[in-house]
Amino acid sequence: MSTDSALTDLDFEVTPAPSPRSAEERARILAHPGFGVHFTDHMVGLRWTRADGWHSARVQPYGPLALDPAAAVLHYAQEIFEGMKAYRHEDGSIWTFRPEANARRLQRSARRLALPELPTGLFLESLRRLIAADGDWVPSEPETSLYLRPFMFAQEAFLGVRAAEDVGYYLIASPAGAYFSGGVAPVSIWLSTSYAARARAAPERRRPAATTPRRSCRSRRPRATAARRCSSSTRRSRSGSRSSVG
Numbered sequence: 001m002s003t004d005s006a007l008t009d010l011d012f013e014v015t016p017a018p019s020p021r022s023a024e025e026r027a028r029i030l031a032h033p034g035f036g037v038h039f040t041d042h043m044v045g046l047r048w049t050r051a052d053g054w055h056s057a058r059v060q061p062y063g064p065l066a067l068d069p070a071a072a073v074l075h076y077a078q079e080i081f082e083g084m085k086a087y088r089h090e091d092g093s094i095w096t097f098r099p100e101a102n103a104r105r106l107q108r109s110a111r112r113l114a115l116p117e118l119p120t121g122l123f124l125e126s127l128r129r130l131i132a133a134d135g136d137w138v139p140s141e142p143e144t145s146l147y148l149r150p151f152m153f154a155q156e157a158f159l160g161v162r163a164a165e166d167v168g169y170y171l172i173a174s175p176a177g178a179y180f181s182g183g184v185a186p187v188s189i190w191l192s193t194s195y196a197a198r199a200r201a202a203p204e205r206r207r208p209a210a211t212t213p214r215r216s217c218r219s220r221r222p223r224a225t226a227a228r229r230c231s232s233s234t235r236r237s238r239s240g241s242r243s244s245v246g
Contacts, residue, residue: 033175040134072154079153085145143178
């Protein structure tokens, strides 16, 4: 298997977008980018197979992906993702914040879902390549950024249950407006030098795609009929004996 440094030296085939957005259209989008609505002109793609490891590194025009209806990701949700932001500084340079930590978390997620681990060096190189191609999409207004979304999924056509043998990794980007619509405002905090609160550490976070919708489901209260049915499956009669309710 190739080492991390060798994988970083993979040749990225670059295919420029045939019809990139004009500077005027891009400026209109960056003036009011929203979040996750607009996407840059290019994306990064890599492929992993059990026989050849990571290969087919490329920067390609942004566009739809072709998937077989039997692709494992569609049936077993074998997909993971990350998220980070690139910021433009006053001197025009573009920076990200501790992307190595995102690379490590993507690797932990991959281990959990029996996907191949993308080496840190190759993960960082994919970020560099996309920003080099679409750096003009990084906004310069305060509190704005270019959101980077790396993701990986099992793409082979196979309905059996086993570790994936054909995996795709992609990186897309979307300009993002200010997180707080009213701007960042200071808050008052109180610090104690006499007392210390101890808390248990949170479990190690991973980013499998299948768990994300569950957050929104938790906030939905069950229907009243279902609640009554569950709570009244057994009741006690006045005499104290246990009776069943149909």
